[in-house]
Amino acid sequence: MSNLEERLDGIETRMAALEKAIAALSDSLAGSPAAQETSPDQAVVTLLARQLQRLVPETCEHPPEVEPEERTLEGTDVKCTEEVQGRLKRIPIPFVRELVIKKVADYAREHHVDRVDIQTFEKAATF
Secondary structure, eight states: OOHHHHHHHHHHHHHHHHHHHHHHHHHHHHHSTHHHHSOHHHHHHHHHHHHHHHHHHHHHOOOOOOOGGGOBOTTSSOEEOHHHHHHHHTOOOHHHHHHHHHHHHHHHHHTTOSEEOHHHHHHHTOO
């Protein structure tokens, strides 16, 4: 399960708890004297606003993303783009993937490439 899916599950759990709290509040307001002074809709909006203020800091903080220049070909110090990493992950046989990585890394070093992009990858990975 990815980090995003975990965070969405957490939000859904909190929203379910919030819905229960709203239902309980609505039930308690139905018979109270405060119900005549404040409409249930207004009470729900107030409760939602308070709950959302608690949730916002947790849900808006994003984990730091790996900068493109920090990405490297697996097992090497050769920098590459996210697209290159994605392309490498699609190679199903680990032995073949290692051969391609080695060939691309060697090509990048020989040609003094700062960061391997898709065009460089396609040139280097051809056998």
